[in-house]
Amino acid sequence: MKLLRFKKNGRKKNGVVINGGVVEIEHSVLEASQSPPDDFKRKNFYSLDEIKIIPPVQPSKVVCVGLNYRDHAEELNMDMPEEPVLFLKPPTTIIGHNDSIVYPPYSQQVDYEAELAVVIGRDARFVNFEDSLDFVAGYTSLNDVTARDLQQKDGQWTRAKSFDTFCPLGPWIETDMDPSSQKISMKINDKIKQNSNTKNMIFPVEELISFISNIMTLKAGDVIATGTPPGVGPMHVGDVAEVNIEDIGILQNKIISLE
Template identity: 45%
Template sequence: MRTCRFRRGGRERWGVVEGLEVRALTAEPWAGGLAEGPAYALSEVSLLAPAAPSKVVCVGRNYRAHARELGNEVPKEPLLFLKPSTAVIGPGGEIRLPEASKEVHHEAELAAVVGRTLTRASAAEARQAIFGWTCLDDVTARDVQRAEQHFTRAKGYDTFCPVGPVVETDLDPLDAVVTCRVNGEQRQRGSTRDMVVDPYALLAFISQIMTLLPGDLVATGTPEGVGPIRRGDWVEVEVSGIGVLKNPVV
């Protein structure tokens, strides 16, 4: 099943995607929302971020090759950081480059969408609590990150968390391909099989620290090949089995 959030006629709704059409849901899909009303062509609606998280939890250096390309060692435990919910934008949303940074990078990632409250969970329990999977771009002001040796400002700017286009519930997160293209040129391509910590163990680890709520996003790390984006670029993040998230840079 593929779910989404969309706007039509000034109204925002949760939806279920059926081929090239979408039908509205009575509530969030992870809350058991049921399809109602007519089907609309996807071309008639504007897709929004397919989740409205209270928080976005991310992990750094979860692919060995990415850690190496930035001159870092792989952490002994997951290196966690947060993105604010105000950073989230949907498909087609503009990534706005801040004046404070001269080196902003793309980071293509697979993200888990939490389906039910998760706290102090095992990996098996975390697996059952995941509603589905989506594409995420962990946009990063690399020069700010390098100068501060900290992630909050570098990764927390408004619009620095594109998400979408849909949530796919039927996906094997242990065998997916994550790709990033800028203006059609491939920059990143990696397999989730190369993760240091798999998504289920990652969510279990996070749940020992903070409670994950329905709709929260957990980004699982980026493969090697991160690089700069500039005004006028179009960035595409693709995860096999989900689709393509495309955003302009302004």
């Protein structure tokens, strides 16, 4: 089941993707992810070209995982981490499908990073491995946009990861999929730049949820970005970036300048 948030005539609505279109529902996306579809009170039907898709959730935080693909570690000639390496992106970085990524004038190299994102369905604290998926609302696609030159200059990641528009998310949440075996790719202007599978993750989704929830409370709607596969590289103004995850679909964004 694919759940999304969208705008129609300037009003925010919630919906489920059915037969190539969207059925409006009264449940919120998070409520719907925890409810059987027969409980949905359904309203209007729209085609996808009639609506403006917006980010599927508004998280209090985006918790990101660095170096979580074996093939990416091998590409960088780096040792496998013994435990997840974490950093945060602020919620002001989030944009939706077909929104524009703004290339900041402070950077000379802005990179793409295709990632599987986990959406938390209910508050999670001190969760064990075995129960961790019970706290998941679903999964979506994410582009962890990074000002690579600023990351290298600063020696830490906050500024490089935190510019407004640096976290495209969407287009919707897929509630029924296996996160442990998903093809994941990034295209820039229709050319494949990253191409891997989530089975190459060092730390699986269950371990990430348990590990993070033992550090900080994951609130309903929070997002975990699970790391990027090999092939990371630069984007330029005018490029179109497409994250494609097998059971989710395509998250597309164009890169623009402030000028």
